[in-house]
Amino acid sequence: MEDHIATHEFWNEIVETRTPRGALQAAEFEERKFGNLIANGKTVAYVDIITGATLLSWSYQSPQEAKSQLSFFRSIYTDAIRRRAALHVV
Numbered sequence: 001m002e003d004h005i006a007t008h009e010f011w012n013e014i015v016e017t018r019t020p021r022g023a024l025q026a027a028e029f030e031e032r033k034f035g036n037l038i039a040n041g042k043t044v045a046y047v048d049i050i051t052g053a054t055l056l057s058w059s060y061q062s063p064q065e066a067k068s069q070l071s072f073f074r075s076i077y078t079d080a081i082r083r084r085a086a087l088h089v090v
Contacts, residue, residue, distance in 0.1 A: 022046070022056045023069075027077030039063070039070045 026046035045057040
């Protein structure tokens, strides 16, 4: 049980320290078809599907880093969903 708690705390630290504010929610909203996460040059942005407005954006050092971060946002959200599904209330 202690290993599970330590793993959970480590994962939370990664999300909090390496995921920009709003990125996890943007990935969730993309999954729900409210908008799209896009990489455009050195920027990753969340764009509203109805208005086309950019609601959030993050800038990086290179286009490759932006694409990598976009992939990370999506994968961390997928991992969060998997972890929620694995939770058991005792």
